[in-house]
Amino acid sequence: MLKMGLTGGMGSGKTTAARIFEALGIPIYYADQAAKRLMEEEAGIRSAIQQAFGTEAYQDGHLNRSWLASQVFHDPERIRRLNALVHPATLADARHWMGQQTTPYAVKEAALLFESGSEQELDLVVGVQASQETRLRRVLQRDGVTREEALNRMQRQMDEQEKMARCDRILVNEDDSRLTPQVLALHEELLHLAAKMPPFP
Numbered sequence: 001m002l003k004m005g006l007t008g009g010m011g012s013g014k015t016t017a018a019r020i021f022e023a024l025g026i027p028i029y030y031a032d033q034a035a036k037r038l039m040e041e042e043a044g045i046r047s048a049i050q051q052a053f054g055t056e057a058y059q060d061g062h063l064n065r066s067w068l069a070s071q072v073f074h075d076p077e078r079i080r081r082l083n084a085l086v087h088p089a090t091l092a093d094a095r096h097w098m099g100q101q102t103t104p105y106a107v108k109e110a111a112l113l114f115e116s117g118s119e120q121e122l123d124l125v126v127g128v129q130a131s132q133e134t135r136l137r138r139v140l141q142r143d144g145v146t147r148e149e150a151l152n153r154m155q156r157q158m159d160e161q162e163k164m165a166r167c168d169r170i171l172v173n174e175d176d177s178r179l180t181p182q183v184l185a186l187h188e189e190l191l192h193l194a195a196k197m198p199p200f201p
Helices: 013-024 031-041 041-051 067-070 076-100 134-144 147-153 161-165 174-196
Strands: 002-008 028-030 105-109 124-129 169-172
Touching: 002 013, 013 028, 013 031, 013 105, 013 124, 013 174, 028 076, 028 161, 031 041, 041 067, 041 076, 067 076, 076 105, 076 124, 105 174, 124 161, 134 147, 169 174
Parallel strands: 002 105, 002 124, 028 105, 124 169
Antiparallel strands: none
16 A cells, blocks of 8 residues: 655645545545544653643643643744654554555645654655745634734744655645646556555555
């Protein structure tokens, strides 16, 4: 089975692309959702987060996301510390998930795909690319934040040009209506590539 990564900057539309792959019958591993689930369910992660950031990180047995975000959002070192606690568990969870899939290829959707080292376990990585103005407009519409807040969040991510340069394929998503034909073409290419792979990894 071919293992594909799907990534892109904030507002690029990578989740939109993932939904199209899903509509084609391709299973998607959403790394951000998985990380949130693991932070809720895994006792080891819960304990490590509380030790690193304080017991307030959990409230009534559940992750206090807004409080934790306020503690790490403006501190790159604290973000790195949190990621160091969560990324290994997410990588292991994704590895297990990939091993259960039976389709010709499966997709791991992750904003921090390169930052977490996920690309080392994938056969190829596809980037979803859009101009900064397009991404900014989408983030403003989606999240209801100010332009300054959105730009600050974007600047904390990996440089977009660097991220796209590290991808094996790129989907250009300036206009959602033009994304579907690109995904369909890539889908056919991936099916062709998967058919050439040996039956076992």
